[in-house]
Amino acid sequence: MQVQQAQPVQEDSWIPSACSMCYSNCGILGHRVNGTVVKIEGNPNNPVSGGRICAKGLSSIMTLYDPNRVNTPLKRTNPEKGIGVDPKWQRIGWDEALGIVTEKMRAAMEKDPRSIIFLGTAVDVWSASFNAAFGAAVGSFNAWVSGAGPHCGNGEHAMAGILHGAIHTQVDYDRCNYLLMFGCGSGGGSYYNATLAIRGVSEGKARGMRMVVVDPMLSPSAERADEWVPIRPGTDAFLAMAMLHCLINEAELYDAEHLNRHTNAPYLIRPDGRYARDGRTRKPLVWDTKEAQPRPYDDPSVAHPALLGSYDVGEGLMCRTAFQCLADRAKEYTPEAAEKVTTIPAATIRRLAREFGEAARIGSTITIDGKTLPYRPVGVLFFKGAQAHKHSLLTAMAISLLSEVVGAVDTPGGLLGSNPRSFGFPGTGACSWEPKEGPDGLLISGAWGISVPSALSEIRKPESINLSELVPLGIIATGAPFTMIDPEKYQLPYKPEVHFVTGSNAVMTLTEPAAMAEALKNIPFTVSFSLFLDETTEFADVVLPDACFLERYEICNLVSLAGYANSAIIKEWSYYLRQPISEPLYERRFRNDVILEIAHRLGISETLYAAFNRFYRLRQPHQLDPTKRYAWPEMVDATLKSYFGPEHDLEWFKQHGLLKWPKKVEESYWKNFMHLRVPIYFEWFLDLKDRIENLKKELPYGDEVETSDYQALPDWKPCAAHEQNHSGFDLFAFYYRIPTHTFSSTYNNAWLDGISSLDPNFYAFTINAETARNKGIKEGNWVSIESIYGGKVEGRVRLTEGMHPEAIAMANCGGHWSKYLPLASREGKGACFEQLMKMDWKCVDSTVHNWDLCVKVKVYKVEGRS
Ligand SMILES: Nc1nc2c(c(=O)[nH]1)N[C@H]1C(S)=C(S)[C@@H](COP(=O)(O)OP(=O)(O)OC[C@H]3O[C@@H](n4cnc5c(=O)[nH]c(N)nc54)[C@H](O)[C@@H]3O)O[C@H]1N2
Ligand SMILES: Nc1nc2c(c(=O)[nH]1)N[C@H]1C(S)=C(S)[C@@H](COP(=O)(O)OP(=O)(O)OC[C@H]3O[C@@H](n4cnc5c(=O)[nH]c(N)nc54)[C@H](O)[C@@H]3O)O[C@H]1N2
Numbered sequence: 083m084q085v086q087q088a089q090p091v092q093e094d095s096w097i098p099s100a101c102s103m104c105y106s107n108c109g110i111l112g113h114r115v116n117g118t119v120v121k122i123e124g125n126p127n128n129p130v131s132g133g134r135i136c137a138k139g140l141s142s143i144m145t146l147y148d149p150n151r152v153n154t155p156l157k158r159t160n161p162e163k164g165i166g167v168d169p170k171w172q173r174i175g176w177d178e179a180l181g182i183v184t185e186k187m188r189a190a191m192e193k194d195p196r197s198i199i200f201l202g203t204a205v206d207v208w209s210a211s212f213n214a215a216f217g218a219a220v221g222s223f224n225a226w227v228s229g230a231g232p233h234c235g236n237g238e239h240a241m242a243g244i245l246h247g248a249i250h251t252q253v254d255y256d257r258c259n260y261l262l263m264f265g266c267g268s269g270g271g272s273y274y275n276a277t278l279a280i281r282g283v284s285e286g287k288a289r290g291m292r293m294v295v296v297d298p299m300l301s302p303s304a305e306r307a308d309e310w311v312p313i314r315p316g317t318d319a320f321l322a323m324a325m326l327h328c329l330i331n332e333a334e335l336y337d338a339e340h341l342n343r344h345t346n347a348p349y350l351i352r353p354d355g356r357y358a359r360d361g362r363t364r365k366p367l368v369w370d371t372k373e374a375q376p377r378p379y380d381d382p383s384v385a386h387p388a389l390l391g392s393y394d395v396g397e398g399l400m401c402r403t404a405f406q407c408l409a410d411r412a413k414e415y416t417p418e419a420a421e422k423v424t425t426i427p428a429a430t431i432r433r434l435a436r437e438f439g440e441a442a443r444i445g446s447t448i449t450i451d452g453k454t455l456p457y458r459p460v461g462v463l464f465f466k467g468a469q470a471h472k473h474s475l476l477t478a479m480a481i482s483l484l485s486e487v488v489g490a491v492d493t494p495g496g497l498l499g500s501n502p503r504s505f506g507f508p509g510t511g512a513c514s515w516e517p518k519e520g521p522d523g524l525l526i527s528g529a530w531g532i533s534v535p536s537a538l539s540e541i542r543k544p545e546s547i548n549l550s551e552l553v554p555l556g557i558i559a560t561g562a563p564f565t566m567i568d569p570e571k572y573q574l575p576y577k578p579e580v581h582f583v584t585g586s587n588a589v590m591t592l593t594e595p596a597a598m599a600e601a602l603k604n605i606p607f608t609v610s611f612s613l614f615l616d617e618t619t620e621f622a623d624v625v626l627p628d629a630c631f632l633e634r635y636e637i638c639n640l641v642s643l644a645g646y647a648n649s650a651i652i653k654e655w656s657y658y659l660r661q662p663i664s665e666p667l668y669e670r671r672f673r674n675d676v677i678l679e680i681a682h683r684l685g686i687s688e689t690l691y692a693a694f695n696r697f698y699r700l701r702q703p704h705q706l707d708p709t710k711r712y713a714w715p716e717m718v719d720a721t722l723k724s725y726f727g728p729e730h731d732l733e734w735f736k737q738h739g740l741l742k743w744p745k746k747v748e749e750s751y752w753k754n755f756m757h758l759r760v761p762i763y764f765e766w767f768l769d770l771k772d773r774i775e776n777l778k779k780e781l782p783y784g785d786e787v788e789t790s791d792y793q794a795l796p797d798w799k800p801c802a803a804h805e806q807n808h809s810g811f812d813l814f815a816f817y818y819r820i821p822t823h824t825f826s827s828t829y830n831n832a833w834l835d836g837i838s839s840l841d842p843n844f845y846a847f848t849i850n851a852e853t854a855r856n857k858g859i860k861e862g863n864w865v866s867i868e869s870i871y872g873g874k875v876e877g878r879v880r881l882t883e884g885m886h887p888e889a890i891a892m893a894n895c896g897g898h899w900s901k902y903l904p905l906a907s908r909e910g911k912g913a914c915f916e917q918l919m920k921m922d923w924k925c926v927d928s929t930v931h932n933w934d935l936c937v938k939v940k941v942y943k944v945e946g947r948s
């Protein structure tokens with residue numbers, strides 16, 4: 083027997099970096115021994131995650147060393163493309179691969195640069211500005227991100243932008259006493275700042291915070307809650323409207339001072355729904371209760387504008403206040419009516435509204451750092467579950483107004499936008515932004531990655547692959563698969579020629595895979611930077627082996643995304659480095675380096691560097707010199723020095739990992755220090771509606787563009803699943819997050835597969851026990867779920883009391899079929915929900931492009947299978 087000598091330890095280091103197994107970007111320490119990564123731990127110095135990581139972060143070693151990773155460039159030799167069609171990959175060298183890619187790109191750029199379409203993934207937030215700089219150099223901003231946005235947050239993002247000046251929100255866990263969640267996994271391992279939220283929820287509960295989770299299933303968050311409120315899928319807006327009714331009309335629990343001062347609640351609304359305006363200044367009017375006359379909203383002499391009521395603004399024109407309009411709309415949603423639609427008892431709805439309103443402690447204050455501020459220790463979070471339905475915008479509006487009505491917004495204890503305001507790094511003043519005043523006194527976000535939703539949003543005939551010009555409120559419009567399949571119908575002035583993919587499993591993560599396959603096949607040439615030969619890479623012509631997050635440099639926290647990872651509840655600002663714990667293995671290269679080489683070969687480096695200076699807001703003397711040539715780490719170095727001074731260069735960050743400084747009260751709770759209002763009555767949406775209606779007339783596909791949801795006030799409207807009454811299709815199917823997988827991308831990770839297998843729910847379909855028994859289905863049976871659209875998935879069932887009787891759910895995105903993902907593609911490893919869906923505008927919210935993610939199904943035991 084041969085005994086292997088242990089290698090003497092030449093190197094044993096702990097390297098600070100950042101996880102990217104999901105978009106929470108927790109700080110990590112990577113333990114490297116003799117060049118091999120042996121352990122990933124949390125970095126206690128990182129304020130974003132406070133030393134905590136999850137199972138996915140810990141298991142990222144297995145993504146780094148997975149023997150199924152793509153390690154060399156590959157070329158397709160089989161011209162036929164389709165699901166399950168073997169591309170007959172042939173290994174090629176980097177030079178040949180980049181030669182093919184640049185030739186195809188050059189040809190496309192000569193025709194029309196917009197024919198180059200970019201596709202990326204949600205976890206890859208820090209590439210947004212780099213990719214945009216490359217897009218600018220190429221001349222194409224035609225980018226899409228598959229299911230990221232249309233599945234999860236478009237409604238929420240629009241509301242977060244309009245109401246909080248931020249891309250998303252978090253509750254002030256350290257001070258919140260009552261946390262209400264609608265279809266959101268915060269505290270259960272998903273949503274934003276996942277590890278921070280788990281800490282926040284646990285410590286909050288230890289402090290006595292009450293947590294109520296509205297969800298069709300006893301989800302990972304609901305398990306931690308004080309109360310689980312099972313709801314029929316797709317009816318959250320009805321519940322929120324009924325709660326608004328209870329708060330405003332029944333219990334009179336609302337924050338009048340907040341509404342008058344920080345919102346447009348007192349603005350007078352004409353019978354046609356528009357603001358009554360001052361004849362001279364055109365400013366919206368409010369009713370001055372002292373003088374009994376209308377005055378412009380910003381007239382300092384108006385101490386007490388009317389909040390409720392209807393007033394004659396002249397010549398008998400009776401106008402209600404915006405808040406009265408909301409109160410009247412809410413009256414249409416009694417708890418009794420809500421019970422029928424949501425299945426939640428009316429008495430429960432009344433109790434929840436009262437508990438929530440009372441916990442808000444309207445009128446109370448708290449003193450922090452010598453500043454006395456309104457104290458509203460309640461918050462409402464909602465995310466994918468509540469709003470991944472058609473009418474997402476209206477649902478998001480209804481739920482968001484709950485926090486707004488009790489004044490629990492951007493103030494201690496309440497719901498906080500994630501960093502609307504930053505004073506910047508004290509040493510240089512860089513990384514600063516704040517919201518500004520837009521039309522009619524309403525705020526416009528000061529830091530927003532993409533076009534800021536506001537009354538000033540541009541609307542014009544679409545030329546983009548996503549039709550985003552028609553979706554002014556959608557942060558990530560997603561018309562792409564429709565236009566890719568039929569560019570002529572959508573009158574795009576170009577035909578997609580090159581698909582430039584930087585990672586996304588779009589075939590499995592947006593809508594019915596067959597339709598996605600059609601869309602992808604339609605693009606003549608696809609280059610894909612890939613970690614794995616997943617179901618989407620199957621459609622590539624050239625595959626380039628990307629470095630995973632453990633093998634590359636990135637700056638965590640982007641100025642253009644308001645610091646993104648730095649949720650406002652985190653008490654310190656931090657900017658940190660993602661750096662290689664391992665050098666890229668085999669022939670893998672980080673794509674930013676490769677993109678720089680492609681740009682060089684295309685002769686567009688100068689424009690790329692100039693665009694980089696703009697997008698990263700680099701300041702002199704650290705701006706890139708467009709006439710020079712840079713490698714990616716040098717660009718990281720220049721950016722860090724520009725933001726934090728020459729002493730904080732890449733070398734400094736490699737050693738220290740991160741730079742942090744305290745957050746000020748005026749930043750976290752900015753609302754009390756700036757006089758900007760937000761709408762509780764979305765008057766300018768009516769204007770968007772008119773503008774889109776006008777434009778529609780010119781569009782041959784105008785009939786597909788619905789405008790009815792551009793409403794000034796919220797409503798509940800049924801999504802497609804509620805209109806599907808085919809006999810036998812009696813259950814709502816949906817999917818949810820588990821803490822041990824990210825979308826589809828982690829199913830081949832051996833450790834995550836192992837740990838996921840331990841939980842009997844994670845790879846099974848979860849169904850209400852009684853519902854199952856009534857169908858003759860027993861625990862562990864192999865069943866078929868068939869949707870109204872004809873799609874089908876199979877798997878085992880798990881019977882539970884923790885599921886709404888009308889629903890069935892599956893976790894994340896399993897059911898892989900790529901033979902290059904051998905662990906993931908075994909039978910019984912979950913299912914791909916998209917197999918049940920249909921690519922149809924009827925299932926898409928036209929205002930924000932959230933896609934409907936529940937569908938009516940029938941479930942039956944597959945005979946002959948044990
Ligand atoms: N059934 C189902 N559908 C879903 C979801 C779900 O959970 N279940 N989630 C929805 C949501 S909210 C979202 S945001 C979207 C996400 O949708 P996608 O962005 O398509 O997410 P993934 O399925 O993880 O696919 C990402 C792909 O990128 C690869 N990847 C990861 N990191 C890197 C990298 O550093 N470089 C490169 N080149 N590739 C990388 C992964 O291997 C994986 O193949 O999906 C949506 N659709
Ligand atoms: N572990 C893990 N963490 C992740 C991700 C991941 O894949 N894995 N993905 C990241 C991404 S991109 C996103 S977008 C977020 C998503 O974060 P979340 O929004 O928290 O995601 P989900 O768990 O899919 O959905 C939340 C809940 O909605 C419920 N739900 C479904 N339908 C309805 C409904 O009609 N009404 C109500 N009230 N609830 C409903 C589900 O049962 C689920 O418990 O998580 C992020 N974090």
Ligand code: SF4
Binds near residue numbers: 101102103104140
């Ligand atoms: S929550 Fe987990 S997967 Fe996401 S960044 Fe943190 S450690 Fe990584």
Ligand SMILES: [Mo]
Binds near residue numbers: 233235
């Ligand atoms: Mo997402």
